[in-house]
Amino acid sequence: MVTTTGDEPLPIRIETTDVEALEAAVGVLRALDYRQGGGFCRDAVRVVKTASLLLHWGTVPDPLRARLFTVLADVHNLLGWTEFDIGHDVPARRRFERALELATEAGNDNLVANIRYRLGRLHLHRHDVAGALTEFAHGRAAALRSDSRRALAILAANEAWALAMGGASRAALVRLEEAEAAFAEAATWPEPRPWEAFFGTADMAAMRGTVLTELASVPADAITHLTEAAGRYGTDMARSRSLTLIMLAQNHAAQGDFDEATRVGTEALDLARDLGSVRPKDRLAPLERLLRDCPPDRAVTALLDQITRYRSDPLP
Template structure:
């Protein structure tokens, strides 16, 4: 058991993570889960003690990725099992950065499933761990707490947390793979998502702040982040409808449904639901009615490009 074995496992996880971002969890989950038994077996090999920290971190991150891909394909219970194992392994070697990231991902599962208070608690646990790691990781957890608070209608607290996120420096040196996605584009995206949520739960005037942030995110995401770009476009189309720009909202909504159909991500169907609901409130518009029906019939891709 050598450092080269650890580096190979890290590269394997990195490659699957890139597939996940580009095509959805359905393109990475099976390979991640299949690799886990042999990865876990490395922990007991002779010489493993010499690389104990990077090895435990690499195995934990593979569980972290398997959990995220499971979540993206609608397997929430499996996702939480992988995350629980990832937490144990990361904690066993004192990796605060990975611990914070796993709590973030567990919180996202809870938020997506409607357990908003539980999600907020997970994000807060993640922030505690992130405080000993980096400002960027603290900002990631703050942004997601803002999302949960916006969903609860806690406007003042959500906006206050969001204010901490903008302009957060990435720090010096390369970022761990599990947090490298949180670029300026992703920070703009979650800002837009939080403002969109507040526009729906508190005051439609938040649309004016959501739209420029979402436009910045869409412009910043390349084809390697196709899922994130699609989610931002969903929020942007929703904002257009909230602002009674129905023609623009319908046109963008039609485009984004097509984009979502290219992703192997069950989560896309769920993320389209608020757009469908806003379109349904404008049923007098024939395009809005057609968009509602198209989203109702929507099915994500079963497989992605090789």
């Protein structure tokens, strides 16, 4: 987009179509991340470079400036998520921090809330409950400033997960009920922003199943909600479906139903093999421990062998 004469860049005027093209590119990459995992989203770096060049060399009309900063913040947010998805925590944090700076510059509190949610998920995946709750609290404050009920529901559901992981069962269930009560009114909400549009009925069911799994109270209830969530995830959300199936298999194993745990676990593994994500590898650890404790069984042994190979294989 930037032309030069010799070594000197020519000033360009940024048009709405330039920003729309960047927004569309981020949308394509986000869909690829949901479907195949962060390892397949390497082209996001090119979008960052393009947007950065536009900001540096271009003349940006005031009405487009916040929108362009938002695009750049959004793609850094996406890059942080993809780095997290492939197990690169330090680069992920750097991307999220840059995304926060840009979203703040854009005055976009809704996006700030989403970035804080994703930072919280990074902490949660590493079982850092305190770190996760701190980020979710910052996110909730930003969501309140932006008056986004969807962002508040997403954060409440994830706070419930963190509280359950930390053993605060009563508080976890209260936050979960708040999220569900809010989400029950989702039909009245404005159209979601691109970065929060993923959170739908399937995700709410998955979050209830996840919280109940963490609380290890009633596996049958967790199974009901996780089964519903897995059934709602299509091929466009393959990673979410794989992670949900892994947790579903874990609950079947916790109930002593190793036949169903093996069946569901095999389905989850088949999906996970094609994903550019380390998260299924990490999430398989509790299921693997439960399967190793079960009575000798040929199918279980075969699945354990597959899990061992998959967890040691590099990402596609």
